[in-house]
Amino acid sequence: xxxxxxxxxxxxxxxxxxxxxxxxxxxxxxxxxxxxxxxxxxxxxxxxxxxxxxxxxxxxxxxxxxxxxxxxxxxxxxxxxxxxxxxxxxxxxxxxxxxxxxxxxxxxxxxxxxxxxxxxxxxxxxxxxxxxxxxxxxxxxxxxxxxxxxxxxxxxxxxxxxxxxxxxxxxxxxxxxxxxxxxxxxxxxxxxxxxxxxxxxxxxxxxxxxxxxxxxxxxxxxxxxxxxxxxxxxxxxxxxxxxxxxxxxxxxxxxxxxxxxxxxxxxxxxxxxxxxxxxxxxxxxxxxxxxxxxxxxxxxxxxxx
Numbered sequence: 001x002x003x004x005x006x007x008x009x010x011x012x013x014x015x016x017x018x019x020x021x022x023x024x025x026x027x028x029x030x031x032x033x034x035x036x037x038x039x040x041x042x043x044x045x046x047x048x049x050x051x052x053x054x055x056x057x058x059x060x061x062x063x064x065x066x067x068x069x070x071x072x073x074x075x076x077x078x079x080x081x082x083x084x085x086x087x088x089x090x091x092x093x094x095x096x097x098x099x100x101x102x103x104x105x106x107x108x109x110x111x112x113x114x115x116x117x118x119x120x121x122x123x124x125x126x127x128x129x130x131x132x133x134x135x136x137x138x139x140x141x142x143x144x145x146x147x148x149x150x151x152x153x154x155x156x157x158x159x160x161x162x163x164x165x166x167x168x169x170x171x172x173x174x175x176x177x178x179x180x181x182x183x184x185x186x187x188x189x190x191x192x193x194x195x196x197x198x199x200x201x202x203x204x205x206x207x208x209x210x211x212x213x214x215x216x217x218x219x220x221x222x223x224x225x226x227x228x229x230x231x232x233x234x235x236x237x238x239x240x241x242x243x244x245x246x247x248x249x250x251x252x253x254x255x256x257x258x259x260x261x262x263x264x265x266x267x268x269x270x271x272x273x274x275x276x277x278x279x280x281x282x283x284x285x286x287x288x289x290x291x292x293x294x295x296x297x298x299x300x301x302x303x304x305x
Contacts, residue, residue: 012271062093257287271297
């Protein structure tokens with residue numbers, strides 16, 4: 001069995017933090033690798049509360065430079081130095097992020113104990129930004145008041161599964177099993193070639209996660225996220241307040257449901273709720289009118305797929 005795709009919600013509310021309503025941040029675990037997606041205020045505290053080891057995070061994705069999505073970043077970077085981190089940390093964020101970090105470090109007379117690689121984004125087309133041996137990440141251009149990207153995180157295929165009954169029909173030493181699950185054919189001593197497809201079963205299907213926050217209703221993202229295992233899509237407003245979406249460049253729960261249905265994703269996770277609403281179940285009910293598998297993001301919630 002492959003490891004599950006896990007999303008830990010550290011914060012999922014819009015605008016200013018409130019008691020038990022924290023700004024956007026989440027950790028995505030894919031094939032054992034941890035990715036921090038957005039970093040609102042207080043992120044490092046909620047990482048502690050969720051027992052997530054800081055030094056296991058090697059990549060940070062920042063969707064845009066509104067404060068409720070990255071004001072927790074400099075604190076997190078500084079704490080990593082206090083923990084004497086040595087491994088490189090890679091950040092992917094809009095143009096301007098490096099200047100902001102440099103200024104904060106300069107005027108606080110702070111320094112980092114580890115190499116920091118800030119990769120600045122400005123493309124309005126989807127581009128691949130990470131090609132790791134376990135996963136890849138592609139941007140999802142969104143429509144917000146400042147330059148904004150979502151992110152599509154996709155597993156790389158795992159090893160093939162050994163068909164032990166078939167393997168044992170041939171004089172194949174166990175030392176070759178690792179090569180077999182990596183997809184190699186086997187050549188017997190008599191020169192006979194045993195094709196890999198005869199000795200193995202296909203690997204488990206890969207999983208993918210689309211993170212879309214913040215954005216106005218944008219149906220042209222559908223081809224990018226088509227068939228994703230799970231989609232997190234902002235739902236700042238309910239349909240009764242749809243008139244606010246044009247001014248703020250946000251979406252309703254129903255609009256998020258429409259995107260999920262068009263993209264035929266497995267699950268829709270709603271978040272980025274406006275503080276004007278006290279009953280979050282209304283978001284689920286609204287989205288379920290157009291899409292069945294609706295989940296509500298809540299601080300501390302962990303989704304496994």
